[in-house]
Structures are given as structure tokens and as C-alpha cells.
Amino acid sequence: MEDRASEGDKKATYSGITVKTLFFLLMTGVGFATYYLIAPMLATGEPIVEEEYTFYIPQVILMLVAAVFTIVTPFLAWIIRISIPVTGTLYAFSQGILISWISYTFAGQYNDVIILSVLITLVLVFSMLLLYTIGTVKPNKKFRTVITTLFITSIISSVLILIAYFIPGLNGFVDMIVGHPFLSIGFSIVGIIIACMFLLCDFETVQRMVEKGLPQKYEWIASFGLAFTIIWLYLKVLDILMRLKDNS
Numbered sequence: 001m002e003d004r005a006s007e008g009d010k011k012a013t014y015s016g017i018t019v020k021t022l023f024f025l026l027m028t029g030v031g032f033a034t035y036y037l038i039a040p041m042l043a044t045g046e047p048i049v050e051e052e053y054t055f056y057i058p059q060v061i062l063m064l065v066a067a068v069f070t071i072v073t074p075f076l077a078w079i080i081r082i083s084i085p086v087t088g089t090l091y092a093f094s095q096g097i098l099i100s101w102i103s104y105t106f107a108g109q110y111n112d113v114i115i116l117s118v119l120i121t122l123v124l125v126f127s128m129l130l131l132y133t134i135g136t137v138k139p140n141k142k143f144r145t146v147i148t149t150l151f152i153t154s155i156i157s158s159v160l161i162l163i164a165y166f167i168p169g170l171n172g173f174v175d176m177i178v179g180h181p182f183l184s185i186g187f188s189i190v191g192i193i194i195a196c197m198f199l200l201c202d203f204e205t206v207q208r209m210v211e212k213g214l215p216q217k218y219e220w221i222a223s224f225g226l227a228f229t230i231i232w233l234y235l236k237v238l239d240i241l242m243r244l245k246d247n248s
Helices: 014-042 057-079 081-105 111-133 141-165 171-179 181-211 216-247
Strands: 048-050 053-055
Touching: 014 057, 014 081, 014 181, 014 216, 053 057, 057 081, 081 111, 081 216, 111 181, 111 216, 141 181, 181 216
Parallel strands: none
Antiparallel strands: 048 053
16 A cells, blocks of 8 residues: 555545545445335245244345345455455445344334434544544554454454354353343443544544555545444444343
């Protein structure tokens, strides 16, 4: 990422990165709207009743496909940077479908929470941007290392908990941890803090990219990183609000 734009080449700009970031976020909204439009058509076949909620096989299949895309596409984007316009779009669209599925499936229970999550996420994003702009927090190498370590630890912990859930004798223990209101909310708060810290790192990446005069093609990299963090932050905010509403 250190190759500077040559004479005559277009350079990365704040406006270009902003537009591309908004594009990814818009695609999340498109995914949300798409599922809402096709959900009634997917409600076919023998219903699966889980407590007071009803699911249909076509809906479950679509959710599994969307979930796989949200897991695979970020890795592809990281390995093959040139693919980010496509992989980033697929990631954002798939996340929109998953968020819409929550809203549609639990209609009336979480709709207000989904809207509130958007507002809180926007407040957090602009708060972090303000803190970075006025120089209150400037991510250095040690800061990035700590935040990356915490992120990796949280991912590994989630995977281990998921694996443990399917091991006889451990699933009860996992249910106790995940279902404990204070522990689950505490984990969500930690996730929000990590996401906010990553926003600071993303802002610094954007600033360095523009100030060093990198080619315009790198705007996609910065935009996807920023959009990924914002979506991740939103999901963490949504998770904690849903838990708070359930516990209330």
C-alpha cells in the first residue's frame, strides 16, 4: 500500500472514500429491503415452529447462504484486495439480509430496536470521528496491536463456544454462559468497545492513505474496512439492545 500515485494518476481522496463507504452501507440497506420483499414468497412448504416463532425451509436456506457469505467474503477481500468492490458488496448485501430476517421473523418485537440501533451506531461513529479529529485519541502501533489481539480473542472465543455447544456434556455449560444476562450483556459491551477502537484505526488508515497520495484504487480498501467496522458495530449494538429488551 506504499506505492504513491504517479504523475497524472488520480489520488485517493476523503470524498472518494466517503462515497464508497456509503455505497457499501447502502448495499446493506438494499439487502434489508430485498429480504422484506421476498420473505412472503419464501414462506412455503411445511412450517417449522420454534416456541412462538414460525420458520420455513426456503427462509432458513437463504439465511444459511447469507451467513456463509458474511463469513467467507471478508477473507476473500483481505486475500484478494482487487476483489473488494465485489466481495465487499456481497458482504454488505448479505448482512442486510440477515438483519432483515431478524426484523421480519420477530416482527413487532425488535423493529423499534433495529431503528434505535441505527441511531446509536451513528452517534458512536461520529463521536469516534470527533475524538480522532480533535486528537484526543491517536492510534499508534501498540494501540493497534492490543485492539487486534482483543478482536482475534473474541473471534476465537465465539468459535470455541459454538463448538462446545455441540459437545455432549458441555452444551448445558454453554447455555448457562450465553443465557446469563450479565455475562452476555458484558460480552456485548466489550464488542462495542473493540468496534469503536477499530473505528479510530480506520480513520487513521484513511488519513494516511490520503496524505501519502496513494492511488485512487486504494479507496476501496479503506472504504470496505470502514464499512465493515460500522456494520460490525451496528450488529453489536443491536445484540445488546435485543438482550436488554428480552431481559426486561
